[in-house]
Amino acid sequence: MNALVVLFLAAFGLAVGSFLNVCIYRLPRRESLSFPASHCTSCQRPLDWFENIPVFGWLALRGRCRTCRAEISPIYPVVEAMTAAVFVAGYLIYGLTPLLAVRVLFACAMLVLFAIDLRHRILPNAITLPGVVAGFLFSIVLPPGWLSSLIGLLAGGGILFAIGEAYFRLRGVEGLGMGDVKMLAMIGAFLGWPLMLLTLVLASFAGSCVGIALMLARRAGARTKLPFGTFLAAGALVAAVAGNEILAWYLAFYE
């Protein structure tokens, strides 16, 4: 481990996180990612250079616009800090290898989907569809290998599609969207089928816990739609970091 590399990757991660925030804000609104420059989304005033500094800009402003006092969501500095953490954790796990670049790219996509689904209940095709293709192409030359990737892609999409169909036939309402189907296919394409299944289990478990907690707190009814893509993203990040250890620990019970 090299302290200078860690420092550089953390700074680079903060800058990339700042770009991810632009994606999170503008993709669901179908706005251009490059134009106009960063501005307050409430009063439209262009941001000064120091307000654009990741995390520290938000802290210096104490989460409010300098002129119109509109609140700036804490999701922005959190995404920036998480992206920096992804870059550093990826380096500690994979070293400076091609797989580091692929896994960091995957984690960045998961962060964007996490935030967009949480806020807008959508998972943009602009991320999931290229993600399915890219995940498979990278896997031809890198882990998990093309076969595990292909099975993960087909099974991931297939399982959620089947669950969604069954739910629709039984209850007459849509429980899962096609966005979730494409997202799990993307996760399978990048991580391979065992970690895709683990992601699905982790996401379903976390989603059930949060759903039950919300119902107990009377903040949600039995039909409240939870952002399943948000749980899938969190599950995929856990699976990418510690999935093989979790699977080894779980399988040890059956030996």
Ligand SMILES: [Zn+2]
């Ligand atoms: Zn403002």
